[in-house]
Amino acid sequence: MKPNYNSITFLGTGTSQGIPIIGCTDPVCLSNNPKDKRLRCSALINYNGLDILLDCGTDFRTQMLRENKANVDAVLLTHEHTDHVGGLDDLRPINFIKKQDIPIYGLNRTLDDIKIRYSYAFSKNKYPGAPGFQLFPVKDVFNIKNIKITPIHVLHGKLPILGYKIGNLSYITDASFIDEKEMDKIFNSEILVLNSLRLEEHHSHFNLDQALQVIDKVKPKKSYLTHISYQLGFHEEIEKNLPSNVFLAYDGLELNF
């Protein structure tokens, strides 16, 4: 039966190396709290019955198995860094189940990168069993079936990248700057997912203060922070001090909207 609500499942909420980092002895990396363990940043949205994957990082396979999920109807890519695209080969089981290529949406530059990284998926004489992708460049508002998707153009350091708005949910990761026009697009979201790396400033990611400033401006009903480094601190301690409508996302968190 089709559920009568839409949902987002946080597959991963960590920064590029994940938490714990191999070899790291910081207390956050050594924490036993499951909420302090963060795989690479990604989310699976179920909207009007379609399963839309936001980024497909290196941990994709582990995340899908952990959440007992087995379907992806489309992938929306924010940008081409490995922590966001390194798991695309693991879409193969879904190719095999659906007997279809998987549609992938992103900036032209991002899709060009995918063609290089996964050249074997685009070669003329494809190896049987290679992944099947269909690439769709994104500029302005587009539709997947009857679902309207609004791209949000933000900066990741100097790199232009995308966030996405689906229904009343806005999802932005890896941003360090959002201009007024793009902020207007996400104003009054029911849920805003936004990156917050750590307490200290960083050249290409919002820190906590900067993320809270954006939230204050665009006034979502609720906001969930993601793409978190161990340097932000322990989940429980940081969350205690956040404004009442702001939460830290954690791996496996599912919300309805």
Ligand SMILES: [Zn+2]
């Ligand atoms: Zn990233």
